[in-house]
Amino acid sequence: MILNKRIKRVLFQNKTQYIGLIFLVALSISLYAIFGSLAFNFNEATSTYNSKTNIEDAKFLTLKEVDIDKIKGLYNVNLEKRYEVDVNFKNSTLRLIELTGEINKPLIIEGRMIKEGEIALNPAYAKANNIKIGDVINLEGYEYSVSGFVSIPDYIYPTKSLTDLMADPTKFGVAIVSSKDIKKYSGLNYFYSIKGDISNAKEYIDKEYKILMWQDIKDNLRFTLAKKKIEQLPQLAVKIPLLFLSLTFILLFVLLKRIIKLEIKEIGTLYALGYTKSEIQRHYLFYPIIISLLGTILGAFFTLLLQKPLTDYYVFYFNIPVSPNVKYNFLLYGLLESILILSLSAYAASSKLLKYSPTTLLRGKIESQKISKLTNIKLNKLKFKHKFRIRESLRGVSKIILLIFGIFTASTLLLVGFAAKGSVDALINKSIKDTFKYKYSYILKENINKNEINAEGFKVAYFKNEETNDNIIIHGLKKDTKHIKLIKDKKEVKVDKVYITSSLYDKLNKKSSIKLINLFNNKTIDIKIDDVVDVYTGNVIYMPLEMLNQILNEDRNSINGIYSDTKLNIDEDKVLKIENIEEILKSFDVALEPVKYMLIAMGMLSFIIALIVVYIVTSLIIEENKHSISLLKILGYYEGEINSLMLSFMFIPSIIGYALSIPFVKAFLSSILNTSLKDMNLAMPIEINPVYSILGYAIIYIVLVISKFISRKRIFNISMVDILKLQKD
Amino acid sequence: MSINFKNVTKEYKTGSNSFFALKNVSFEANEGEIVAVLGPSGSGKSTLLNILGGIDRSTEGEILFGDTIVSKLSDKELTKYRRDNIGFVFQFYNLIPNLTAYENIEIAAELTKSSLKIDEVLEAVGMMQNKNKFPQELSGGEQQRVSIARAIIKNPKLLLCDEPTGALDYATSKEVLELLDKINKMYGTTIFIVTHNTSIASMCHRIIKLRSGQITDVRINKDRISPKEVEW
Numbered sequence A: 001m002i003l004n005k006r007i008k009r010v011l012f013q014n015k016t017q018y019i020g021l022i023f024l025v026a027l028s029i030s031l032y033a034i035f036g037s038l039a040f041n042f043n044e045a046t047s048t049y050n051s052k053t054n055i056e057d058a059k060f061l062t063l064k065e066v067d068i069d070k071i072k073g074l075y076n077v078n079l080e081k082r083y084e085v086d087v088n089f090k091n092s093t094l095r096l097i098e099l100t101g102e103i104n105k106p107l108i109i110e111g112r113m114i115k116e117g118e119i120a121l122n123p124a125y126a127k128a129n130n131i132k133i134g135d136v137i138n139l140e141g142y143e144y145s146v147s148g149f150v151s152i153p154d155y156i157y158p159t160k161s162l163t164d165l166m167a168d169p170t171k172f173g174v175a176i177v178s179s180k181d182i183k184k185y186s187g188l189n190y191f192y193s194i195k196g197d198i199s200n201a202k203e204y205i206d207k208e209y210k211i212l213m214w215q216d217i218k219d220n221l222r223f224t225l226a227k228k229k230i231e232q233l234p235q236l237a238v239k240i241p242l243l244f245l246s247l248t249f250i251l252l253f254v255l256l257k258r259i260i261k262l263e264i265k266e267i268g269t270l271y272a273l274g275y276t277k278s279e280i281q282r283h284y285l286f287y288p289i290i291i292s293l294l295g296t297i298l299g300a301f302f303t304l305l306l307q308k309p310l311t312d313y314y315v316f317y318f319n320i321p322v323s324p325n326v327k328y329n330f331l332l333y334g335l336l337e338s339i340l341i342l343s344l345s346a347y348a349a350s351s352k353l354l355k356y357s358p359t360t361l362l363r364g365k366i367e368s369q370k371i372s373k374l375t376n377i378k379l380n381k382l383k384f385k386h387k388f389r390i391r392e393s394l395r396g397v398s399k400i401i402l403l404i405f406g407i408f409t410a411s412t413l414l415l416v417g418f419a420a421k422g423s424v425d426a427l428i429n430k431s432i433k434d435t436f437k438y439k440y441s442y443i444l445k446e447n448i449n450k451n452e453i454n455a456e457g458f459k460v461a462y463f464k465n466e467e468t469n470d471n472i473i474i475h476g477l478k479k480d481t482k483h484i485k486l487i488k489d490k491k492e493v494k495v496d497k498v499y500i501t502s503s504l505y506d507k508l509n510k511k512s513s514i515k516l517i518n519l520f521n522n523k524t525i526d527i528k529i530d531d532v533v534d535v536y537t538g539n540v541i542y543m544p545l546e547m548l549n550q551i552l553n554e555d556r557n558s559i560n561g562i563y564s565d566t567k568l569n570i571d572e573d574k575v576l577k578i579e580n581i582e583e584i585l586k587s588f589d590v591a592l593e594p595v596k597y598m599l600i601a602m603g604m605l606s607f608i609i610a611l612i613v614v615y616i617v618t619s620l621i622i623e624e625n626k627h628s629i630s631l632l633k634i635l636g637y638y639e640g641e642i643n644s645l646m647l648s649f650m651f652i653p654s655i656i657g658y659a660l661s662i663p664f665v666k667a668f669l670s671s672i673l674n675t676s677l678k679d680m681n682l683a684m685p686i687e688i689n690p691v692y693s694i695l696g697y698a699i700i701y702i703v704l705v706i707s708k709f710i711s712r713k714r715i716f717n718i719s720m721v722d723i724l725k726l727q728k729d
Numbered sequence B: 001m002s003i004n005f006k007n008v009t010k011e012y013k014t015g016s017n018s019f020f021a022l023k024n025v026s027f028e029a030n031e032g033e034i035v036a037v038l039g040p041s042g043s044g045k046s047t048l049l050n051i052l053g054g055i056d057r058s059t060e061g062e063i064l065f066g067d068t069i070v071s072k073l074s075d076k077e078l079t080k081y082r083r084d085n086i087g088f089v090f091q092f093y094n095l096i097p098n099l100t101a102y103e104n105i106e107i108a109a110e111l112t113k114s115s116l117k118i119d120e121v122l123e124a125v126g127m128m129q130n131k132n133k134f135p136q137e138l139s140g141g142e143q144q145r146v147s148i149a150r151a152i153i154k155n156p157k158l159l160l161c162d163e164p165t166g167a168l169d170y171a172t173s174k175e176v177l178e179l180l181d182k183i184n185k186m187y188g189t190t191i192f193i194v195t196h197n198t199s200i201a202s203m204c205h206r207i208i209k210l211r212s213g214q215i216t217d218v219r220i221n222k223d224r225i226s227p228k229e230v231e232w
């Protein structure tokens, strides 16, 4: 068909516009393929990982030493004891873990398995502390040669304490050494790992040996957090590329409509010659196919380039070997999806125009026959330039929608980044900086009288929710404590009744009382909750010290915790746990460092997308109005004035698009974040910092200014004389 | 403002060939004259008019508009020159389709502080009752009236009309010519009319004839008749 010969010419003539489209397709396909492959590889990695490592079902600690063989004989379980010890290495803590042979078998990621006198570390820690395979390191008097990097199944996300949310590889790492080597150290800890039919065994173990601590693997954040974080991927893998594809849909629609209008006369001729509508429509389907194919080729290139670095980056903190291979079927799905969506666009763009009779088409004018109601409004009261802009925009409603949607997409991308950062900042500020006003908190192994010390004391007690089995901590505080600042509706409240954290409140589905089981004596108590405070981390209940002591049946002055602004000199043996707020904040900083790069990448991406859309819209406007522009030039308008008449209306749709994206991003983020955060004992206040909102629009504004600048040159290049020669009408 | 062409040449180069749309064209015209530019198709009439109106440039020679050397103006100065001095009327009207008649005139009125009153000009061209119509809703003659109104609203010193009646029937053409004559009288505007039609020349003060880019004849029309009497 003769029209097919035009395709190459049309694509070439408007190459920047089509390169923009191809780029968008490439972007959505590569995002889809990269995240799809990553999620797939990760799932595969975890499922083979679990069987390869024979990961535990639970770990526990008992009062009396258990008889492993006896339990194995009685129940269908496997049981193993594993030693561990924390050693200092250059200002950081390295947890040495005994190499086990049955449960929680470590997996070598790089290098080889250890022998006696050798050590293998988790890669993030090794990298943060500049340790390489083959190095010899000295750990508290014993030398080891590094044989490789390792993944330890119950430390996929290696946090120091079980309740930590953020892993800080500069401060904490895990490593395996042989049984013989670990026994050289003093102060060893141990846990039992159990796998198999554990529920009956648990009861027996508790009866015989008294369980002090029991943690099912599904409650182990070191394991579940990684899963949670990666499970969000498929959601992103589908949603974001789809947004890009719908943008491409509208862009192609607008561009094809324009081409078809230019080709109207040829189409009329073909009709007159006897071609059918479907034959002609088939021709227009070449565009989406070519764009999709080229987009996929470019997308495949992006994917091949980025899959490995992104995989490495994404799983860096998770300490689990994930294959960086591209799953090519995602590229294929992407291609099909793109062909489908864009063909629909081509179909929509062509079918209405092709309905006209050959004679109408031959006349070459189909639109301006009658004036639409929209255009025919009276604007006499307005200033001329406003009138002109309104008429101009009413004529190109599809372009306005395109502009709004394009800016919306770009802003969404931009704001997701900003909101994530803003929310984390708010989380840190509200939950940590604003709430915890002490520098150190010590938790003691035994109760003391609060009058024995000249610092502020408190009491912690450990419970679990009878219904859900979640661990819940109760803090008994001094009524006018200076060290914990509870805030409710922006006002500080006194600890004179029972408060709970927002995160726990969300988790309890906003109930006002709960049944708790005391982990020490298994007694059940009922707690009535009076109010919720703005603390977004932890399953914590705050109440007056005396009230807690009453519940526990302990002396009203009894405490087991101390808040302090300085480091205290307490006998290490008496301390169960020391918390240093500064270190916690630092670990957040380290963990959030990658977020910064993500933000920059997302910002650049949205800048490019906005630029593509705005460029296409402005070049379309200028092309369609070539005639009017040349007339305005003849009349004596300067390029700048024409530019402003033609393009200034863009600012309003851009503001609308941006404004629409704000509530969308909030809803989108809270839907994907809060479901997964609930399991991490976190409630994220979704916030877009006003400064970021302004910054975000500034980026969009810059895009508009740049494209206005580019279009000024195009206006300059429109010849006044040539237009007059084109015999119009 | 008098107009003076001195050896104006317009050369188009296509590859190694070159083509002269105008070659050594020289003529003078006085302020307030109606000037007819006659010649067969391709003789360079539009080229001459476009160069005079500052929307095209000559390759050689000098164009004077009063004391202004138009051929030496920068792009920006040329825009200013058009803005302050020139009104254009074209064969195919060239109105902006999505603006009403009134707004099509307003677009030119915006350019100057000393513009005429839009309603007054609409009255003068006889389009008062059609001022809120869009171009598609107007006949060719009516559109041409709007286009003339647009050209004169700035009260330009020079009105350039390229085949203003080329697309119109006899009766309408005569009405347009009468309108141009009226404007010339009312505002003292210098008017150039490019045309194929030799009869039209009889209503003009000065007649320039072109052939193959060269002037074959420039003469003052002593037996000037009113447009009403023009016939063809």
Ligand SMILES: Nc1ncnc2c1ncn2[C@@H]1O[C@H](COP(=O)(O)OP(=O)(O)OP(=O)(O)O)[C@@H](O)[C@H]1O
Residues within 6 Å of the ligand: B012, B019, B020, B021, B039, B040, B041, B042, B043, B044, B045, B046, B047, B048
């Ligand atoms: N861009 C160009 N490149 C080459 N030649 C050109 C170009 N523009 C015009 N010409 C030539 O210059 C000559 C004069 O053109 P012009 O438009 O001035 O003629 P005209 O007298 O107005 O004709 P008509 O009565 O048909 O409008 C023509 O022969 C035309 O082919």
Ligand SMILES: [Mg+2]
Residues within 6 Å of the ligand: B045, B046, B047, B162
């Ligand atoms: Mg001409």
